[in-house]
Amino acid sequence: MYSLPLLSLAIWVPIGFGVLVLATGSDRNAHMARVLALIGAVLGLLVTLPLYMGFSPALGGFQYVQKLEWIETLNVNYHLGIDGISLLLILLNSFTTVIVVVAGWEIIQKRVAQYMASFLILSGLMNGVFCALDALLFYVFFESTLIPMFIIIGIWGGARRVYASMKFFLYTLLGSLLSLVALIYLYFASNGSFSLLDFYDTPLTLTAQVLIFFAFFMAFAVKVPMWPVHTWLPDAHVEAPTGGSVVLAAIMLKLGGYGFLRLSLPIVPDASHALAGFMIFLSLVAVVYIGLVALVQTDMKKLIAYSSISHMGFVTLGLFIFNAQGMEGAVIQMISHGFISGALFLCVGVLYDRMHTRAIGDYGGVVNTMPVFAAFFMLFAMANAGLPGTSGFVGEFTVILGAMQSNFWFAFLAATTLIFGAAYTLWMYKRVIFGAVANRHVAELKDINLREFMVLGVLAVAVLVMGVWPDPVAEVMHTAVGDILAHVSNSKLPE
Numbered sequence: 001m002y003s004l005p006l007l008s009l010a011i012w013v014p015i016g017f018g019v020l021v022l023a024t025g026s027d028r029n030a031h032m033a034r035v036l037a038l039i040g041a042v043l044g045l046l047v048t049l050p051l052y053m054g055f056s057p058a059l060g061g062f063q064y065v066q067k068l069e070w071i072e073t074l075n076v077n078y079h080l081g082i083d084g085i086s087l088l089l090i091l092l093n094s095f096t097t098v099i100v101v102v103a104g105w106e107i108i109q110k111r112v113a114q115y116m117a118s119f120l121i122l123s124g125l126m127n128g129v130f131c132a133l134d135a136l137l138f139y140v141f142f143e144s145t146l147i148p149m150f151i152i153i154g155i156w157g158g159a160r161r162v163y164a165s166m167k168f169f170l171y172t173l174l175g176s177l178l179s180l181v182a183l184i185y186l187y188f189a190s191n192g193s194f195s196l197l198d199f200y201d202t203p204l205t206l207t208a209q210v211l212i213f214f215a216f217f218m219a220f221a222v223k224v225p226m227w228p229v230h231t232w233l234p235d236a237h238v239e240a241p242t243g244g245s246v247v248l249a250a251i252m253l254k255l256g257g258y259g260f261l262r263l264s265l266p267i268v269p270d271a272s273h274a275l276a277g278f279m280i281f282l283s284l285v286a287v288v289y290i291g292l293v294a295l296v297q298t299d300m301k302k303l304i305a306y307s308s309i310s311h312m313g314f315v316t317l318g319l320f321i322f323n324a325q326g327m328e329g330a331v332i333q334m335i336s337h338g339f340i341s342g343a344l345f346l347c348v349g350v351l352y353d354r355m356h357t358r359a360i361g362d363y364g365g366v367v368n369t370m371p372v373f374a375a376f377f378m379l380f381a382m383a384n385a386g387l388p389g390t391s392g393f394v395g396e397f398t399v400i401l402g403a404m405q406s407n408f409w410f411a412f413l414a415a416t417t418l419i420f421g422a423a424y425t426l427w428m429y430k431r432v433i434f435g436a437v438a439n440r441h442v443a444e445l446k447d448i449n450l451r452e453f454m455v456l457g458v459l460a461v462a463v464l465v466m467g468v469w470p471d472p473v474a475e476v477m478h479t480a481v482g483d484i485l486a487h488v489s490n491s492k493l494p495e
């Protein structure tokens with residue numbers, strides 16, 4: 001397995017096919033663009049599967065390591081490697097890319113090649129974020145992901161797409177600039193190295209750690225997004241095309257959680273401990289307050305967007321309570337949220353493609369005309385509410401258990417999401433799906449076709465299998481979580 005540069009393939013296969021798809025040109029070659037995009041997405045997934053099969057969960061450190069000189073004068077290297085956490089996110093990303101390409105197969109009719117290429121290139125760049133062990137390489141991949149998503153929202157989005165894409169770009173770009181300053185400081189503090197592994201062993205004063213923590217916080221909190229820097233997300237989701245919303249919720253939000261895991265916690269452990277209360281407070285505000293905000297939404301996409309912010313609060317809560325259950329629960333929640341939120345946005349997309357409205361009040365009685373769709377939507381709604389037996393329960397329950405070890409009230413407030421989540425999700429589902437047929441437009445709806453059935457069916461299997469058998473996910477990351485916690489428990493203050 002190690003003889004092949006699997007991590008480089010995971011990055012450059014989708015990017016290469018994205019460039020190839022772009023070369024098909026105009027919409028006269030739309031079918032060729034779709035076929036090439038599907039081949040690229042499937043190959044991108046296939047080259048990541050050997051990573052899982054050859055991965056040794058018991059080994060500490062990073063596996064499949066590649067290191068090549070990139071900018072010799074600055075000691076910048078093309079340095080890649082993964083642990084169990086990055087492996088899971090790479091698999092989720094590659095899987096989601098296939099789903100998005102298939103989901104947009106018939107829906108996108110204009111600039112098809114550019115649309116498909118944007119998702120393939122974005123997929124490769126995000127895999128680069130999850131693989132990078134050089135800080136500058138990480139930063140380049142991290143910032144580059146903004147460009148394809150900016151284009152996706154700005155070109156194929158809704159009526160306010162330009163406003164939403166600019167807000168998304170400016171929030172996330174400005175948030176990241178301070179992190180670049182922090183990386184440059186660490187470069188000099190570690191005697192001229194951009195290696196993350198060298199950063200992990202660099203002693204820093206508490207003042208320096210706190211300043212670096214807040215620099216990273218600005219980059220990663222916006223990406224999660226944490227309250228109160230979350231306001232770009234509902235606008236981006238509402239205006240983005242369905243595929244854009246799926247990737248944004250399923251993968252791009254995870255870049256923030258991953259950044260906290262890979263950079264903030266191990267590089268500035270003392271500051272992370274000192275500011276844990278601050279992070280837990282913001283996380284619990286997201287869980288409780290944003291859950292209440294979701295209750296009053298009348299737009300399905302906006303409701304699911306606020307739901308994402310609330311559920312991602314579990315991720316940051318789990319990371320900063322500093323125990324194994326909390327951190328493992330946070331990673332499981334990231335994977336689970338990728339499946340569930342992606343599925344919910346696809347369900348809204350199915351309705352929008354037929355009715356061209358996302359307003360909850362425009363629906364009612366959909367089950368009478370789309371019973372198969374209603375069954376899928378019910379499963380994903382229940383998973384979003386944390387129903388036992390679905391993946392949504394596993395991550396949230398594990399984080400709550402970890403929070404209980406830290407503080408009863410943390411666990412109590414976090415558990416309110418099971419109430420609020422059920423309230424806003426089932427309220428939406430009831431008004432859209434149940435009751436008598438509300439109007440002639442609903443009466444004319446046709447149930448999902450084979451393509452839509454396959455997409456939703458695969459996600460339904462993922463949600464259920466992970467809900468009843470989470471071990472294949474949990475076992476892979478045990479050692480990685482243990483390594484991070486062991487490193488964070490050791491002070492890096494200069495002696």
